[in-house]
Amino acid sequence: MIAMNSASQFAETGRLGLAPAIDPEVAWRQVLSRDPDGAFFYAVTTTGVFCRPGCASKLPLRGNVRFFRSAAEARAAGFRPCKRCTPTTACGNPLEKVRAYIEANVDRALPLVELGRVAGLSPFTVQRLFKRELGVSPLQYQRALRAGSLRGALKQGGNVTDAIYEAGFGSSSRAYAGAQLGMTPARFAKGGQGEEIGYAAAPSSYGWIVVGATARGLCWLALAATATEAEASLREEFPLAILRRDPALAALVERALGVVAGQGGKPGPGKEPQLPLDLRGTAFQLRVWQALRAIPRGETRSYSQLARELGDPKATRAVARACATNRVALVVPCHRVVGVSGALTGYRWGVERKRMLLEAEKRP
Numbered sequence: 001m002i003a004m005n006s007a008s009q010f011a012e013t014g015r016l017g018l019a020p021a022i023d024p025e026v027a028w029r030q031v032l033s034r035d036p037d038g039a040f041f042y043a044v045t046t047t048g049v050f051c052r053p054g055c056a057s058k059l060p061l062r063g064n065v066r067f068f069r070s071a072a073e074a075r076a077a078g079f080r081p082c083k084r085c086t087p088t089t090a091c092g093n094p095l096e097k098v099r100a101y102i103e104a105n106v107d108r109a110l111p112l113v114e115l116g117r118v119a120g121l122s123p124f125t126v127q128r129l130f131k132r133e134l135g136v137s138p139l140q141y142q143r144a145l146r147a148g149s150l151r152g153a154l155k156q157g158g159n160v161t162d163a164i165y166e167a168g169f170g171s172s173s174r175a176y177a178g179a180q181l182g183m184t185p186a187r188f189a190k191g192g193q194g195e196e197i198g199y200a201a202a203p204s205s206y207g208w209i210v211v212g213a214t215a216r217g218l219c220w221l222a223l224a225a226t227a228t229e230a231e232a233s234l235r236e237e238f239p240l241a242i243l244r245r246d247p248a249l250a251a252l253v254e255r256a257l258g259v260v261a262g263q264g265g266k267p268g269p270g271k272e273p274q275l276p277l278d279l280r281g282t283a284f285q286l287r288v289w290q291a292l293r294a295i296p297r298g299e300t301r302s303y304s305q306l307a308r309e310l311g312d313p314k315a316t317r318a319v320a321r322a323c324a325t326n327r328v329a330l331v332v333p334c335h336r337v338v339g340v341s342g343a344l345t346g347y348r349w350g351v352e353r354k355r356m357l358l359e360a361e362k363r364p
Helices: 007-013 024-032 071-076 094-104 112-119 123-134 138-155 160-166 172-179 185-189 227-237 247-261 283-293 303-309 316-324 351-362
Strands: 041-044 049-051 065-068 196-204 207-213 218-224 242-245
Touching (some): 024 065, 041 071, 065 071, 112 123, 123 138, 196 218, 207 227, 283 316
Antiparallel strands (some): 041 049, 041 065, 196 207, 207 218
16 A cells, blocks of 8 residues: 655655656657657557557658657557557566566565666666656665555454464564554554544535545545435444544645646646545555546546556456545546446446536536
């Protein structure tokens, strides 16, 4: 799990995978030089294929080229991966090599120099591209994997000390800092016992909204028909935590509604209100939630599309489960995911609300 415990930290890691705007002229020069370190993808409109900058295929005409910050964006625009440079596979994708290597060595320290050798890139490039593509650093990703293992063991009622060491943490203090459960492992295992969570509820066009926040950031945002139901959802999620009403948190409701309203200019994660988050989930859930935030306001994706964008076409059901377990509605916009036919399918907070949200996001 990744927890974001300050506005500044969220600004660094919470944009979730989007790089700054691409300079077309700089990118084109990298394509011409077949630069393997180019942090983007290019697509050719005449062939319908997208490639890495270092692809050895015949160079296209400049007028037929479009640039994308990720393979997911290129796929969403209707382009298919090049069979020569295989931009979405581990063998052709250095970041996939790094990710797989981290997952296979989650229990030990992995210096950037070592990850650079795995990817065939410089340590600096690995760090930069990994954060660009996944929104977190290699170290944060490894911590997310460990946190997922620890969280699962604690949920099953295992011994706290055993769970900490089996998850790859060298001590309980490192587990607290590295797993970032938003509370100590022992408290998490006991339903948040002793943890303080401030909350506030407010009405909106979509029903009552309740927000809950730890000292680290927003950990709960739910929709309900009444204020009573909204507050009850928080109590059900954290049955043993100390809940205290905090009227000041009502401002978070307005900021979350800004995601739907498109406040801040051009739609997209980088322009939406930046809220400090205390997210709890496995590494896979984290990746899904990152992908959700990359869906522009006013657009939707199917569960199977998201699975393909994540590089695992067979993970459609797992993607659906990750959407269903999202604890922060609106900010992590799981309402932007629909069935392959376009049907709204399910929504944790009601299909009718999902319809209202999507209709609102279609408006300028």
